[in-house]
Amino acid sequence: MLPINETMGQYSELFMLLAAGTYTVAFIAFAWDLARSSKALKAIDLKAAAAGTTADTSAKVPVAAGTAAAASGTEGSGGDRLAGPADRAERPSSYSSGAVHAGQTADDSMRYAAERRAAARVGVALTVLGAAIHAAAVLTRAVGAGRVPWGNMYEFLTTGAFVAVAVFLVVLVRRDLRFLGTFVVGLVIIMLVAASVAYWTPVGHLVPALQSYWLIIHVSIAVLSSALFTLTFAMSALQLVQSHRQKTIAAGGADKLGFMRLVPSALSLENLSYRINAIAFIGWTFTLMFGAIWAEKAWGRFWGWDTKEVWTFVIWVVYAGYLHARATRGWTGTRAAWLSIVGYLCVIFNFTIVNQFFNGLHSYSGL
Numbered sequence: 001m002l003p004i005n006e007t008m009g010q011y012s013e014l015f016m017l018l019a020a021g022t023y024t025v026a027f028i029a030f031a032w033d034l035a036r037s038s039k040a041l042k043a044i045d046l047k048a049a050a051a052g053t054t055a056d057t058s059a060k061v062p063v064a065a066g067t068a069a070a071a072s073g074t075e076g077s078g079g080d081r082l083a084g085p086a087d088r089a090e091r092p093s094s095y096s097s098g099a100v101h102a103g104q105t106a107d108d109s110m111r112y113a114a115e116r117r118a119a120a121r122v123g124v125a126l127t128v129l130g131a132a133i134h135a136a137a138v139l140t141r142a143v144g145a146g147r148v149p150w151g152n153m154y155e156f157l158t159t160g161a162f163v164a165v166a167v168f169l170v171v172l173v174r175r176d177l178r179f180l181g182t183f184v185v186g187l188v189i190i191m192l193v194a195a196s197v198a199y200w201t202p203v204g205h206l207v208p209a210l211q212s213y214w215l216i217i218h219v220s221i222a223v224l225s226s227a228l229f230t231l232t233f234a235m236s237a238l239q240l241v242q243s244h245r246q247k248t249i250a251a252g253g254a255d256k257l258g259f260m261r262l263v264p265s266a267l268s269l270e271n272l273s274y275r276i277n278a279i280a281f282i283g284w285t286f287t288l289m290f291g292a293i294w295a296e297k298a299w300g301r302f303w304g305w306d307t308k309e310v311w312t313f314v315i316w317v318v319y320a321g322y323l324h325a326r327a328t329r330g331w332t333g334t335r336a337a338w339l340s341i342v343g344y345l346c347v348i349f350n351f352t353i354v355n356q357f358f359n360g361l362h363s364y365s366g367l
Contacts, residue, residue, distance in 0.1 A: 008144030009203035015137030022130035029123035030181035214294035228280035233344035
């Protein structure tokens with residue numbers, strides 16, 4: 001009979017596999033929603049454009065003829081048809097007075113929500129189910145290890161992926177961010193696959209330096225901050241795509257990315273990303289501070305220019321520069337998006353390259 005820690009470890013791996021499968025189906029549902037909703041909006045555009053052409057033609061009819069037509073209930077009724085409640089319900093609410101705006105996107109409150117298909121609701125439901133299974137995987141890992149489940153790279157990545165999904169679902173209660181579902185769930189799947197393939201580590205005890213209550217405080221805040229940075233990375237990437245699309249349409253080019261109409265404007269994405277980055281930056285500041293306190297408790301010094309310490313500080317500097325440049329120096333638009341992306345790439349570098357290939361006091365990858 002296997003010891004309890006090994007049994008719980010096996011249950012954890014099974015739950016992790018089930019969670020990854022559920023997330024995969026949710027990813028497909030979100031992607032299907034984007035494709036179907038994009039086609040629906042395009043059909044509405046064509047219908048509204050045709051109706052607008054009919055209205056323009058009717059406007060050129062002499063007044064007497066138009067009045068006669070209205071009295072007979074034939075052509076005139078066609079000109080007034082757009083005012084009917086059925087047609088108003090078919091058009092996105094962001095259209096005003098029947099006007100057609102090429103390449104129009106959803107606004108801050110996702111006013112295209114009425115056009116979304118059942119696939120979006122299925123995607124959210126599956127994401128909730130996947131998060132529940134994922135939580136079971138993290139908890140069984142913790143029970144098997146007899147400690148918090150973020151003592152090595154495998155545990156940090158799997159727990160971080162769960163926190164990213166949980167934050168996405170919590171924010172979803174307040175704001176309709178289903179347009180992010182494809183990208184957030186896709187990143188979570190990549191994180192789980194990377195954890196299982198490249199960083200898998202059996203359940204085991206921690207090295208003495210990690211057997212401290214500071215592990216709970218320091219690493220938990222780092223996990224939460226990294227999860228928030230993951231969300232803003234997705235938003236910044238979408239912001240760049242949306243900005244390029246908007247410029248192309250403004251220049252008279254064809255809209256080749258119809259699904260991006262379900263995504264808010266580049267400015268709305270930038271503003272939301274900025275606010276979330278500000279919260280994540282506060283968390284990362286505490287990560288840096290508590291790490292220094294823990295270092296003094298473990299090694300007798302607050303700072304020793306260890307590679308991990310240096311890159312944690314580099315991440316802090318990049319995001320501090322991002323917040324400062326956008327708030328006081330006018331760095332908006334694509335420059336702000338790229339700086340946010342660079343910050344997240346530093347997070348990835350710190351987690352992967354530094355943990356695996358740089359020797360130091362923080363070599364606790366478990367590999």
